[in-house]
Amino acid sequence: MKKFRSNGKLFLIGEYVVMDGAKAFALPTKYGQCLFVSQLSEQSNVIYWTAKKHDDSLWFEVKFELSSLEILETSHQKLSESLQSILRQAKQLNPSFFESNLAYNCETKLEYPQQWGLGSSSTLIDLISKWIEIDPFELNKMTFNTSGYDIACAHNNQPILYSNQPIVEVEKLELNWNFIDDLYFVYLNQKQDTQAVVGNHYKNKPKDLELINELSNLVIEATKVKTLHDFEAIMDEYQDKLAVFMNQPKVKDLYFSDYTGSVKSLGAWGGDFVLVTKRKGFEDYFKQKGYNIIVPFREMIL
Known part of the structure; x- marks a missing residue:
């Protein structure tokens, strides 16, 4: 048996x-x-494929004919x-893999509750790419066509600085923050469709190159901060500028306007x-508002 593993992602x-x-x-998580x-x-x-959730319960299962990838049997047609x-x-990228008269048993297993949104799709793209020996960024372009940061997270075991134009560039980061124990992740009790949100609130707006450069510079500054105060200032400034451009309220203004610390949306707002x-x-503040899943930075991030 071969085992492949890919990291989840959070977009800081x-x-x-x-x-x-x-x-x-x-x-990377x-x-x-x-x-x-x-x-x-x-x-x-044939390929026998079983997908399991984090608690070992069945997500779905399907049987494919290997060469044509026709669905022969399934418990969930859409998935x-x-x-x-x-x-x-993937077959287009490595056709020979699917031409042999072999049989495979494949099983995927999530390591977190599916609704957390840590990248079940991006990790799947990366896992299939590892198995079939193809470029995950190419497979991502042909399927979900995300920015690719999630694929980079799947591949790397430490925080990254990422860009995809003109080519994919990934720089591994060492976070020597003395305030990591002051950072926590709070789950908002809802699964968000990242692609739909991007499409609705950003893709169709005219490009503002000056704003893009300003925000990109803030990202770089965020990798170099030394104090919690400076970190909070950058997170808040980024969200303020983006909120004005998108004409969308920040999550803090919507749900936590009386909280004195920073609240930073991750990925889709x-x-x-x-x-x-x-x-x-x-x-106590967040739990009283009904947000009971609070994860320390050290427990979530590689």
Whole structure:
């Protein structure tokens, strides 16, 4: 049996403008997804695929004909068709892999609750790429066509500075912050469709090159901060500038306007997790508002 593993992702700062070539500061998570592959002795030209959630319960299962990737049996048609589409694009990148008269048993396993939004799609792209020996960034372009920061997180075991124009560039970062224990992730009790949010609130707006450069510079500054005060100032300034451009309220203004620390949206505004900076009694503050999943930075980030 072969085992492949890919990290999940959280987008600290650089959201939206990364689509236009700006720098992005992203965080690979300790939680990810695994793929276990066994080549079976039978010469049946099939792939048996089982996807499991973090608690070992069944997500879905499907049986493909290997060479055509036709769905032979499935417990969930829509999810199986999505996987089928990814595998068919992977076949374009490595056709010979699917031409042998072999049989495979594949099982994926999430390491976190699915609703956390840490990258079940990006980790799947990366896992399939590792198994089939293709470029995950190319497969991502052919399928979900995200900025690619999530693929870079899947591949790297420390925080990264990422850009994708004119080519993909990934710089590994050492965070020598003395305030890491003042940083926490709070789950907002909702799964957000990142691609839809980007499409609705950023993609269709005229490009502001001056703003893109300003925000990209703030991202770079964020990688060099020494104090919690400076970190908070950059997070707040980034969100203030972006909120004006997008004509969208910040998540702090919507839900936590009386909180004295910073609240930073991660990735798509309004969904999944936010990063908060610690203040006295902060856990009680968020729990009283119904947000009970509060994860320390050290427990979440590689």
